Amino acid sequence: EDLGIEEAEFEQAFLNSQQHQAISEEAQLLNNPDELMAFLKNKRKNILENAYIMPHNMREMLRSYLESMSQDFNVGGFFNKKKKKLQIQQQRLLTATDALQEHVNQQIRQPMREDMSFVTRFINKKEASDKVLNQHYDVKPEMIEGLYQPQTSISNTYVLTFSDEVVKAIKKYVEQQSTPIFKEIIENVQADELPTEESDDLKEYQRYTELNELRQSLTTKNYRHYYIHLDESLDKLIGRQETTYQVATDNAQDNRDNQQLNQNTATTNMSIDIQKALDIISDVPLFKRTKQDIHETLTRIDNKLIKIGVFGTFSAGKSSLINALLGEHILVSSPNPTTAATTEISYGDESYITLKSQSQLLDEINAVVEYQDMSYSTIEDFINSDLEKLKSHLNKNQLAFIQAVEKHYKLYVNMLENGEKHAINQQELKKWSAEDEYATFVKTVHIALMHDWLKGKIIVDSLGLHSNNQRHTNETEQILTSSDLILYVSYFNHSFTDNDKAFIEHMKDMNQLNENQAFKMVINAADLAESQDDLEAVETYVSDALRQVHLQSDIFAVSSRNALQAEDKGIDQLKQSIQQFVDVESKSILEQQMIHQLQQMDRSYVEMITEFETNKADISRRQQRLTDYKDKQRLQHQLIDATLQHTDNEVEEQVYHLNARLKLQLLDDVKSVFNSQMTQNSDFNEEKKVSTRVYLDQIHQRLFLEQSLITERIKKYFNKQLTEQIAPIVQQLADLHVIINPQFNFESANIEQPLLHIDFNDMLNALPKQLTKRKILNPNGQRDIHESICQSTLGLLQPQMGLLRQQLELYVKQMAVEAESQFESFEANIQTQINDLLAFDLDTTLINQLKDKHQQLKTILY
Known part of the structure; x- marks a missing residue:
């Protein structure tokens, strides 16, 4: 009551008060x-x-x-x-x-x-x-x-x-x-000093929080932990040991209960009828732009297409899971990871393929032949070369890729003359997605189905992060970044492998598991379990493994085979959970923003009522400040300049720390490849080539992931800095009843080319001369060899580090240009609201209307 808020809105109001107080304290200090x-x-x-x-x-x-x-x-x-x-x-x-x-x-x-x-x-x-x-x-x-x-x-x-x-x-x-x-x-x-009343409110908030924590401490008796150390010391002194009998917890059942609880919680959070609140205030001649923003956001939510990324290691059962979700055999996955293509499935009746560009195909050819000391500047040069000698050195998957290019290159060129996008029918789906000689040329397969469950969704069958194909890694990164919901598939017989752990840790490093992205763990082929105990043991193992990487997730044990033959309870539960996310959870962030805007308008109503009835001098002062702000730019370009400079400094910092990390990480990769096992090959020079290829495959994956991580961090850093830069202005405007909710949206960096790349021959030539059979068997000699290779690798990477820094700085400039455009939109919003506020006078009729609207909003918003 003292703060004039309901209990349900305490946390958000407390956060707002803390932010306002921080800005106020900064302003007071600076003055x-x-x-x-x-x-x-x-x-x-x-x-x-x-x-x-x-x-x-x-x-x-x-x-x-x-x-x-x-x-x-x-x-x-x-x-x-x-x-x-x-x-x-x-x-x-x-x-x-x-x-x-x-x-x-x-x-x-x-x-x-x-x-x-x-x-x-x-x-x-x-x-x-x-x-x-x-x-x-x-x-x-x-x-x-x-x-x-x-x-x-x-x-x-x-x-x-x-x-x-x-x-x-x-x-x-x-x-x-x-x-x-x-x-x-x-x-x-x-700095404009903000009102000091905020500090008094903050004290009330803090007092309330302290009392609430005390109540919880007394209720839960967690204050007793202060005395635990005394009991432990006494136990040691007298040799006392406590015998405990613990009933095993049904973790699998707990997990299912938590899933239901999560869904119920999400449903509860969405109980506010935003459209009804908007209808109530539609005839109030205030905040027209804010009401328009809310209306546009509601429309955007209704039309939003939810992107569901399906991930997992090769042969984990991703395609069969998608088929089970659709209830029919649609996807036919390629058995060859070298030629596999990304598949997208959505509602509609026009399926098509997107071909690789000539440059993409050439890059993949050169990636295959690089370790044979070959390179081509055009695909025609490759076609006209002696391919028979090359084929004898390739593995089965690489050979299928090369033979496909050799056989159907002319067909591919003819198709490209009509563009990269080509319509296909259902009968051609297997041909372009699973047959090597055609799938080789396909970048993405787009499948459209008149399937009601697909409405509002697009499902993407990804290729996997830990693939030796750089295109696969690039595309997987893009899917990971843009997906609203991630389904991660692990096979029952080898659930949660090291590769699974590496993917999830990478995903967490990218900070993708934030409030607007969800994750669900799927254990496929659950019908292989010999008993219910066997199934629950695997579920518990996966749950514990996820907990070790600090990730709480719903876990679904499913049988895609059973679902396609008859039905499967796990698939039904997964479909229900996905639909719940699409209908409710995916909208929560935007809905919370709209609720916040509605609450801001309601608070402004209350302030206007109070000022009209008790302090009309404040109204005059506010109108004067609005007049001063009219037609004057509030969001200065200098804010973007400061953000740009902040972020350029962060780029320098990130590249520095990448160098420091690699000094430690590369040594582990070197040790795993260049060791005594090399001596098993009678031709040691050939073994050095093989080991160099394996080593580069390992570190190139790591380096591209690092490149993606840094790019994503820089984007988030720029966004955070710009938000902080404009925070004082947003607060100043809010005090004048000018409500803006700046949410910056920057395009992801289009850095598809791996910048941190080492040429095979450069690395081979950089191997130390002491890398011999005799010295690699000697522990001291092996240590010197490892350190030398590590230093050589870092040396070869330095020019690429400079290139990465340049690309990141260009990306920062690109975001600065986008920020300018978004500033213009925000500025137009600000001036529109200022003009609206100056265009009318508060009178008794309007005040009575605001009182009525406030009472109606209270029953909906709080």
Whole structure:
């Protein structure tokens, strides 16, 4: 009652209050120059005190430099010894300087940028904002060189003392360089202070939360954990042991109960009738644009096509599961992963195929022949070459692919002349999706069926992440990113393998399992279970495995074979769950946004009523601010510039950490391939080629996944930064009853080409000379070989790392352009609402109407 809200809306109101209070506190700080300077200096002090810029390896580099400077340091040879010594000194100094610069960048520069970036939202001068976001502290060799005091020899004590002096010099340098930036911030910062009543409300929220937590603690008695350590200590002292008898939990039944609970919860959450609420306020002459947005969102929900991605390892039973869901044999999966195509199924009556482009087909040809030391610039060159010699070195699947290109290339070219899209009938489906000699040329099979259950859905049978075919991995990434619902299929006899775990961990790394994407685990071929206990044991195993990767999911044990022959309870439950997601759960995010907009309008009604009846001066002040805002751009381009610079810095950070991760991860791949098992091949040179091919296959998969991860992180980071940049403006507008709900939507990066790729011959030539049969059997020699290969791999990747950075920076610029377009739309919305608010005067008739509408909305929204 004190807060004027219902209990059901407490959590959202509390979050809003916290956000408003944070913005208010920032604004108050920025409007006080002395407090702001003290705040910035304190931030800098904390960063410098916690900066770890002198780890052991850094001290050892300084030791190496100091030793070269000592009087007893000698160089070999008889001539030009002084010049040689000077060269060594300079080389070691530069090595130490570069390493120190890297530590300063990570430990000081990056935290300084991040901790002070919030001020850029309130700086109107672009140059000043850029200085905050681009602050850089250049470590020069002279800073190290000038601290050296001549020594006869270098002791451990002097190395430690010298290292401390270097750290002090850097911190002093950072203070000198950053203080002018602080002064420029203070000169250019400008923030509108928000109302202080919010802080009083926040105290009420916090008090309510504390009392609620106390009540829960007393009810559940979880406060007793404070005393557990005392009981444990007494047990150890007197040797007391507790004997427990535990009744086994029926995990499988628990899982089914949870599935039902999840569905009931989702249904409960959707009990608010948004259309009814919209009808109630339709005749109120306020917030026309917001009401139009809600109406358009409702229309979009009704017309939305839910994309269901079906994933699983090769031969996990994805196609048979889809057939079971459809109730008939539609899909015929290719037994050859080299020629398999992605299949999409939707409601309709026009099926068609999309052919691969010439460049896509050529890339796949070169991927097959790469390890035979071959490469072609055109497909015609490939067709006209000596293919018989090549065929003798290929495996069965690769051979089928090459023979298909050789046999039907002319047919493919003729079809391409009429475009990549070609209609097919039901009888041709098997030909283009499962027969190698035709499926080789197909990128995607689009199947349309007049099947009622498919209405509102599109089902995608993916090819799998962990495939040696790069196109498969690329397409799977795209499906994973764009799917609303993910069905992951695991086969009963080998449920949840390492590949299953790797896929789910990758999916979680991409942060795809967020509020607008769902995941369901399917165990196919459940009819292979010998008993109900056998089935429940597998369900429990999969549930535990999912829990270990921190994923809670509905688990469905199904028999596709039984469903196609007669019926299957598991398939029926899965279909019901999918339909529940399509009808209810998939709409929850957009519906919550609409409910929030309706509640915002209702709160504005209440505020207008209160001001009219108790404080009309506030109405005059608000109208004056609206007049000041009229025809003046509220969403400045500088907000996008600041976001772009933030994200460019994040790109640099992500690429740096990728390098650091690969130093650890590549070593595991090297050890798994280049080991004593290589000696089993009598031709060791041939074995080196085979091992190099296996090694590159492994790391190329990892590298492409890393490329996808970074791209997705950058997209999310840009979105988050832009949302934070405009948050103060959104709050200022909300105080004036201008309601905007900016949801940015950026296109995914179209980086299909694997950028982090190493040529086979380059890697083969980079193998160390000590990679011999004798040395690979020696543990010490093997360790040196592993480290050498790892370093060579990282060296070969550096140009590609630069290319990845360039592509990511281009993507950031692309998002900035999209943001400009979306800003224009938001700005038009803002000005429309301002004009509407200025176009009428509050009178008794309107106030009475608002009171009536508020009472009606209360029964629906809260």
